[in-house]
Amino acid sequence: MNLLNNMQFGTVKSYDHLSGTGWIQPDSGGRDIMVKQSAVRIARLGQICEGQTLGFNVSVGTPSAINLWATWSNR
16 A cells, blocks of 8 residues: 555544545645545544544545544544
8 A cells, every 4th residue: 555644643624425525634734635435434433523533644645645544523
């Protein structure tokens, strides 16, 4: 698996459950990272929500969050 960055943390800035896409604002700053429903499903997180903190890796190519894990949940 090719990763742009090793491990990062960030906050879900927005997530549209209908389209299955959203954005994570990295704690380290820089550009927001896209998160796709497929990555949420693979991580078995159920659903993610705005304000939730996630750990993730960033894929190469079109940067997107992969290997997600929840650091907390407000459910």
